[in-house]
Amino acid sequence: MTEAAPSPSNTDAGSLPCPHWAETTDVAPPLDVCETCIEIGSDWMHLRQCLTCGRTGCCDNSPMRHATAHAKETGHPIIRSAEPGEHWAWCYPDEVAFIPGPDGWERVDEE
Numbered sequence: 001m002t003e004a005a006p007s008p009s010n011t012d013a014g015s016l017p018c019p020h021w022a023e024t025t026d027v028a029p030p031l032d033v034c035e036t037c038i039e040i041g042s043d044w045m046h047l048r049q050c051l052t053c054g055r056t057g058c059c060d061n062s063p064m065r066h067a068t069a070h071a072k073e074t075g076h077p078i079i080r081s082a083e084p085g086e087h088w089a090w091c092y093p094d095e096v097a098f099i100p101g102p103d104g105w106e107r108v109d110e111e
């Protein structure tokens with residue numbers, strides 16, 4: 001099987017689903033735990049990953065909301081779901097969701 005996937009340049013902000021994608025990087029796969037919860041002995045519901053630094057944190061249904069806390073603390077704008085089988089991302093400043101499309105992430109604009 002040949003895969004000739006064109007790699008669009010990430011430097012053209014006009015082609016990004018929102019400008020904050022310019023602040024994301026190729027992060028390592030997420031952890032399957034919320035490290036911050038483990039440190040403080042808390043518990044989490046679902047996991048999210050910061051796409052700027054790769055930090056795994058817990059969702060807004062978790063008591064400590066570490067993913068959102070991390071975004072507020074650092075200004076890192078975009079997270080994605082770190083749950084197996086879930087494919088979406090979220091931009092905090094724009095409050096907009098993204099799903100993977102044929103040409104990369106696409107905005108989900110709710111009607």
Ligand SMILES: [Zn+2]
Nearest residue numbers: 018020091094
């Ligand atoms: Zn954005």
Ligand SMILES: [Zn+2]
Nearest residue numbers: 034037058066
């Ligand atoms: Zn947590």
Ligand SMILES: [Zn+2]
Nearest residue numbers: 050052053076
């Ligand atoms: Zn981060």
